[in-house]
Amino acid sequence: KAGVTQTPRYLIKTRGQQVTLSCSPISGHRSVSWYQQTPGQGLQFLFEYFSETQRNKGNFPGRFSGRQFSNSRSEMNVSTLELGDSALYLCASSPRGLAGAGSYNEQFFGPGTRLTVL
Amino acid sequence: DQQVKQNSPSLSVQEGRISILNCDYTNSMFDYFLWYKKYPAEGPTFLISISSIKDKNEDGRFTVFLNKSAKHLSLHIVPSQPGDSAVYFCAARSRTGNQFYFGTGTSLTVIP
Numbered sequence: 001k002a003g004v005t006q007t008p009r010y011l012i013k014t015r016g017q018q019v020t021l022s023c024s025p026i027s028g029h030r031s032v033s034w035y036q037q038t039p040g041q042g043l044q045f046l047f048e049y050f051s052e053t054q055r056n057k058g059n060f061p062g063r064f065s066g067r068q069f070s071n072s073r074s075e076m077n078v079s080t081l082e083l084g085d086s087a088l089y090l091c092a093s094s095p096r097g098l099a100g101a102g103s104y105n106e107q108f109f110g111p112g113t114r115l116t117v118l
Numbered sequence: 119d120q121q122v123k124q125n126s127p128s129l130s131v132q133e134g135r136i137s138i139l140n141c142d143y144t145n146s147m148f149d150y151f152l153w154y155k156k157y158p159a160e161g162p163t164f165l166i167s168i169s170s171i172k173d174k175n176e177d178g179r180f181t182v183f184l185n186k187s188a189k190h191l192s193l194h195i196v197p198s199q200p201g202d203s204a205v206y207f208c209a210a211r212s213r214t215g216n217q218f219y220f221g222t223g224t225s226l227t228v229i230p
Binding site: 004033035039040041042043044045048055056058090092097098107108109110111112 | 120122124154159160161162163164207209211216217218219220221222223
């Protein structure tokens with residue numbers, strides 16, 4: 001079974017631009033979650049999509065948004081980029097989503113997209 | 119506010135010795151804890167977990183201990199191998215919650 005794929009793997013943007021990152025989950029998984037990883041903050045939860053609906057959102061500004069398509073692929077968009085948005089963005093897929101007792105160890109992460117904002 | 123903390127950013131251990139990675143949390147509603155391992159250029163992979171109804175869970179060379187009164191968990195790797203060199207993240211969630219809270223990670227180096 002193919003794993004979680006993320007594109008692009010590396011991205012360089014300048015302040016004020018916008019960026020779209022893509023995540024293809026494991027086949028059959030309906031949930032995609034997004035995380036931001038920075039050295040000082042670790043992994044910070046951005047949001048989760050399940051069956052094309054945003055189910056939960058972390059504490060990030062509205063510049064961060066996402067969506068999920070009918071084939072479960074997900075995109076994350078960051079508008080008006082700031083220097084502090086430089087980070088590794090990870091997505092994780094799971095069959096049943098983050099809520100519920102049966103899903104605790106069923107998150108499978110992609111390799112991430114390294115975003116650098118200049 | 120960081121609800122899960124890993125206060126040691128790095129750790130070096132000789133091959134064959136024990137590695138102990140620590141994690142503290144603040145939310146008493148957390149009832150499930152996980153450790154993930156991350157190699158460079160790869161996403162985190164699940165390593166081991168523990169429910170709050172237990173105080174120890176073992177899987178081969180990896181053992182996780184949970185001290186609920188101290189809100190502390192630790193990961194023991196015995197014996198440590200060079201292939202264990204990676205960044206380790208602890209994570210937690212509550213039964214009523216719907217997200218995972220991760221620590222900042224500890225970079226483990228096992229010296230041959």
